[in-house]
Amino acid sequence: MNIHENPEISVVIPVYNDKKSLEKAIPESISALEKITSSFELIIAEDNSNDKSKEFVENYEKTDSRVKLLHSDERQGRGKALKNAFSEAKGDIVCYYDVDLATDLDHLKELIDSIRNGADIATGSRLMKNSDIVRTTDREIASRGYNLLVRLILKSRLCDHQCGFKAFNKKQLLKLLPFVYSLHWFWDTEVLVRGQRAGYKIKEFPVRWRTGTGTTVKFNDIFSMGTDILKLWWQLR
Secondary structure (H helix, E strand, O other): OOOOOOOOEEEEEEEOOOHHHHHHHHHHHHHHHHOOOOOEEEEEEEEOOOOOHHHHHHHHHHHOOOEEEEEEOOOOOHHHHHHHHHHHOOOOEEEEEOOOOOEOHHHHHHHHHHHHOOOOEEEEEOOOOOOEEEOOHHHHHHHHHHHHHHHHHHOOOOOOOOOOEEEEEHHHHHHHHHHOOOOOOOHHHHHHHHHHHOOOOEEEEEOEEEOOOOOOOOHHHHHHHHHHHHHHHHHHO
8 A cells, every 4th residue: 555545544653762662563563453454554753763763664664665754853752743643644543552562452453443433532541440451569559640630630531541552533633633732741641631621432441551661751751740730720721
């Protein structure tokens, strides 16, 4: 398939100094997508890496036209990189997941089918009853505390806002993006909260999740997101 034609699905993987993870993520993503659709593009949103991630994807592009590099010469932050990639994506269904494949790609069909079946947004959850997760106790406590604050302060009805495994009806997402201001990790939460406020149909489902080896989330990011909760609360008042 020529990526300049309109595919059914656009998958975005945000990347910053993740060459080693890409060596696994790209072929495994292609394999998973081929079982779901014959019409897709895989966009690597590479955010000014200095570890040859860009060159690795450029070489991959030469062997598979479904792989597309979206490079930034300046560090944007995860949220802005995703926003730009979704604006460039050609699929009617757009989704993203983390390059470390922390969420099992066996769930990718359920993610895509949720949008096919009428959801505006679909998201994996590490905190639902049947979720299967393995991570350290401190990260578990931080995650549960953060999501509790989002539900209490922002009145969200969802369990997990930060799982990096989401899909969207692109037409509906593009209506929402001008109102999503976060440039980094809080983007995931903001898009879900604003989607709920807009009356979007959101499907949340449990996933199998394992802590990735190359995660770039730091504890100061978690504290920063706490501040972002209050900022968003003020904006939505």
